Structures are given as structure tokens and as C-alpha cells.
Amino acid sequence: MCENDGMKETIRVAVTGAAGNIGYALLWRIASGDCFGSNQPVTLQLLEIPSGMQRLDGVIMELKDSAFPLIHGIVGTDDPSIAFKDADAIFLVGSRPRTKDMDRADLVAANGPIFVGQGQAIDAVASQNVKVITVGNPCNTNALIACANAPSIPSKQFTAMTRLDQNRAVGQMAERAGVSASKIQDVFIWGNHANTMYPDPRFASVDGKEATHVFSEDWLQGDFLGTVATRGKAIIEARGASSAASAASAAVDHMRDWWQGSNGRIVSMALPSEGWYGVPEGLVFSFPCRCENGEVIVVDNLDIDAFAQSKIDENITALLEEREAVSELLGH
Ligand code: NAX
Numbered sequence: 001m002c003e004n005d006g007m008k009e010t011i012r013v014a015v016t017g018a019a020g021n022i023g024y025a026l027l028w029r030i031a032s033g034d035c036f037g038s039n040q041p042v043t044l045q046l047l048e049i050p051s052g053m054q055r056l057d058g059v060i061m062e063l064k065d066s067a068f069p070l071i072h073g074i075v076g077t078d079d080p081s082i083a084f085k086d087a088d089a090i091f092l093v094g095s096r097p098r099t100k101d102m103d104r105a106d107l108v109a110a111n112g113p114i115f116v117g118q119g120q121a122i123d124a125v126a127s128q129n130v131k132v133i134t135v136g137n138p139c140n141t142n143a144l145i146a147c148a149n150a151p152s153i154p155s156k157q158f159t160a161m162t163r164l165d166q167n168r169a170v171g172q173m174a175e176r177a178g179v180s181a182s183k184i185q186d187v188f189i190w191g192n193h194a195n196t197m198y199p200d201p202r203f204a205s206v207d208g209k210e211a212t213h214v215f216s217e218d219w220l221q222g223d224f225l226g227t228v229a230t231r232g233k234a235i236i237e238a239r240g241a242s243s244a245a246s247a248a249s250a251a252v253d254h255m256r257d258w259w260q261g262s263n264g265r266i267v268s269m270a271l272p273s274e275g276w277y278g279v280p281e282g283l284v285f286s287f288p289c290r291c292e293n294g295e296v297i298v299v300d301n302l303d304i305d306a307f308a309q310s311k312i313d314e315n316i317t318a319l320l321e322e323r324e325a326v327s328e329l330l331g332h
Contacts, residue, residue, distance in 0.1 A: 010041040010072045012127075014087040016118065017094025018046035018076070019055035021241065022135060025248035026091065027059065031068040035252045036089070036259055043073035047083035047094060080121035087126045089259070091251055092118060092146065095136030097242050104194065105325060108138055112326045115142045119149025128153065131294075133254050134160040135247060139193050140270050140284040141322040147272060147284070148330040155282075156296060159258070160270035162189040162197065162286035164243065164250035168231045169199040172224055173206060177214055183207040188288045189268040190308070191315025192322075195229040197286070198311035203266065203302060221307065262291040269296055276300045277312060283319045 013030060017023055027044065029035060036042060044063070048056040056076045063074055077083050084090060095111040102110070114136070122130065130153060134143035139160040147158035170184045177183075187204035191197050201220045204211035215224070227234075235243045257267050270286040273279040276298050277287070288299040304312065323330075 006039050008037075008040050010043055011036065011088040012043045012045055012086050014045040014047065014083045014090040014126075016047040016080075016083065016090075016092050017052075017136065019048050019052045019059050020093065021244035022093050022247050022251070024059065025245045026093065026251055027063060028066065029248060029252045031063060031066065031071050033070050035256045038070070041070050041072045043075070044071060045075045045083045045085070045087060046077070047080060048076070048078055049094070050078050053078055080118050081125050084118075084121050084126045084130075087122075087130055089255060090122065090126065090130055090132045091255070092132060092134040092142065093136055093251070095142065098137060104138065104322075108141060108322055108325050111136060111138070111142060112145055112329050115145035116149050116329050116331075119146035122146065123150035123152050126153070130157055131255065131258055132158045133251060133258075134158070135251055137193065138322060140286070140319060141326055143270065144272070144282070144284045144323060145326055145329050151331075155272040158272065158284070159254070159296070160193065160284050160286075161247075161251055161254055162191075162193050162268040162270050163254040164247050165189045165193060165197055165199060165228060165231075165286075166268040167246065167250050167253065168228045169201075169224070172227055173201070173204070173211060173215070176219070176224075177206045179207050184211075186266040186288075187211065188266050189286045190288075190312050191286050192319050193270065193286070194318060195233075196311070196314050196318050197229055198308065198315065199225060199228045200288070200308060202305070202308070203288075257291045258296060259294065261293070262289075264290065266290060266299060271296060271298075274298075277304065279312070279316055280320065283316065283323065285315065285319060 098107045143158050143160035169187045173184045174181045185205050201211045206214045266288045269289045273283045279285045
């Protein structure tokens with residue numbers, strides 16, 4: 001504890017896939033204080049697979065060369081039980097990105113097993129209060145697998161990232177209305193981080209006005225929804241690589257709001273359902289949430305119209321299929 005400069009006690013933050021594209025953007029944002037605060041020192045515990053260790057060494061050299069005052073230590077390892085040891089926050093990023101020849105079922109099969117071992121390691125060595133965000137795809141189902149393999153950690157502490165989808169929705173609305181992103185509030189995502197997701201505009205505001213009055217229903221249920229749902233593919237086509245800096249930025253937004261509070265704003269987080277809105281218990285589903293005092297509170301009293309219900313149902317069906325496909329990885 002640094003008593004004289006208002007600094008808090010150092011926390012341990014683990015990042016998997018740390019030598020990958022998202023890691024390269026994410027680590028610098030964490031190190032600069034954007035996520036946990038400018039008075040929060042951090043020890044980084046970085047996990048890679050053996051073939052990624054040389055790249056990870058290079059990343060660690062660069063982090064050291066950035067001389068961040070908040071970084072109080074950096075560990076690089078290919079052993080999850082070292083990376084997750086006493087971790088207070090974990091970013092599960094590492095996994096195989098989807099390539100053109102893979103469908104969603106291939107992705108589930110390729111990446112699911114990673115999250116069995118990582119869930120077990122979290123269970124064994126992480127802080128009991130750890131906050132976990134899963135970014136690696138299929139992120140909802142990977143979070144489900146990790147959670148199921150970490151029975152001693154409360155399931156609410158396992159989340160998956162739909163904040164990038166929310167941020168994409170904000171970006172689309174801001175551009176169309178000709179305002180800055182800060183003027184858009186409370187648009188959020190239901191369901192799966194996949195093209196079935198539903199960016200719900202019904203409670204959103206644009207510079208204080210209801211979004212449903214600012215934009216036509218045609219646009220909201222047509223181009224807006226379609227652009228947000230297929231943005232990941234459009235980025236891959238344009239850039240030749242999947243979203244990285246925007247994904248890292250969204251991961252920071254997700255964890256920052258969870259850690260420091262969302263100031264009353266609605267944010268999108270996927271977490272194990274407790275039956276909210278009729279979503280089967282345990283499915284990792286994106287809901288409207290508020291964050292307070294380190295807790296995620298699902299906003300469970302919003303009206304659902306027929307269109308929203310049909311989109312929620314579509315996502316339940318898709319996520320039940322994914323859960324079925326990994327049933328042998330869910331342990332109990
Ligand atoms: P990269 O391939 O650049 O990096 C992934 C890194 O993970 C590699 O360095 C690899 O060696 C490492 N890795 C693989 N298996 C591992 C394991 N078992 N333990 C630790 N490290 C492991 O991919 P990147 O662009 O960084 O994307 C990472 C993941 O994020 C992918 O699954 C990708 O699909 C997913 N995304 C999720 C998004 C979301 O909104 N939830 C959006 C962006 C991104 O598509």
C-alpha cells in the first residue's frame with residue numbers, strides 16, 4: 001500500500017491470449033489506468049500457449065519500455081494456474097478466431113475445450129471475488145463452459161462481452177443523428193454475440209430525446225439492426241483481420257463499468273441467466289444491466305414488445321443449440 005500518494009493496494013489482472021491482436025491493444029489501455037482507475041496499481045499476469053511465448057516476450061519487453069507508473073509487475077506464462085493465481089480480474093481473450101472456412105459449430109468445437117481447463121484453474125487459484133470477462137468466441141458459450149468448471153466461484157462473476165455490439169449500435173446512432181457518441185444512452189444488446197443479437201433501441205435516448213422518435217422504425221429494424229449484427233464480418237472484409245482495437249476498447253468499457261460503476265447507465269453484459277425475461281436458467285445471455293459497488297444488476301422490468309420477444313426467442317434457441325453442442329464440457 002502506498003500511503004502517501006492516494007494509491008490503492010495492487011490488484012492482479014490476468015489476460016489470456018496476451019500476445020494476440022486484441023491483447024496488443026488491451027494491455028496498453030489497462031496499463032494506462034483506463035480500466036481500473038488512475039490510482040489503481042496492477043500486476044499483469046499474461047497467459048499464452050507455448051507457441052505464443054516468444055511473441056509474448058516481445059509484448060512484455062514493449063510494456064516495460066512504456067514505463068507505466070501503474071504497472072507493479074508483469075508475469076508471462078503458459079500455465080493457467082500461474083496466470084490466474086489470486087487474480088482479481090480476468091480477461092479470457094485467447095482462443096482461435098473464426099476463419100472463412102469455419103462455421104459456428106466448428107468454432108464451438110475448436111475453442112470449447114480451452115475453457116474447461118481455464119475454468120478449472122480459475123476455480124483452483126483465482127480470488128473468490130474474481131471478475132471474469134470472456135472475449136474469445138463463441139464468447140457466451142465459452143463463459144458458460146468456464147463457469148460450469150469453476151463451481152466454487154459464484155456464477156454471476158462469469159460474464160461475456162457484448163459491449164462491442166453495444167458500442168457499434170451507439171456509433172451507428174451517433175453517426176445518423178449527427179451527434180457525438182456521448183449523447184447516445186441506454187441502447188443495449190439482447191442475447192448472443194452472434195448475428196442473431198438484438199440491439200434494442202426502445203429505451204435509448206439521443207441527446208435527451210427518445211431514439212424511437214428520432215429514428216424511423218424502418219431504419220431501426222432494418223439497416224441499423226443489420227449493420228450492428230454483421231459489423232464483425234464487415235470489419236474482417238475491410239481490414240483482412242477481425243476487430244481488435246475496438247474489441248479491446250469494449251473489453252475495457254465492460255470491466256471498467258463493472259469495477260467502477262456504470263453511473264446509472266444501462267450497459268450490455270452477458271451473464272448466466274437467473275430466469276430473467278424467460279431466458280432458461282444458466283444460459284449466458286446478454287441483458288440490460290447496471291453496475292453498482294462492483295455488482296452487476298440486471299434491469300429486469302423492461303416491457304417487451306412482439307418484435308423484441310421474437311429476437312429474444314431467436315437468441316434463446318441459438319444459445320440452447322450451442323449449449324447442447326458442448327454438453328459434455330459442462331461437467332456436472
Ligand atoms: P489472435 O489470434 O490475434 O490472438 C489470440 C491469441 O490467443 C493468440 O496469441 C494465441 O496464441 C492465443 N491463444 C490461443 N489459445 C490459447 C489458450 N488456450 N490460452 C492462452 N492463449 C491462447 O486473436 P484476436 O484477434 O486477439 O481475437 C481473440 C478472440 O477474440 C477470438 O476468439 C475472436 O474471435 C474474439 N473476438 C471477440 C469479440 C467479441 O465481441 N466478443 C470481438 C473481437 C474478436 O472477434
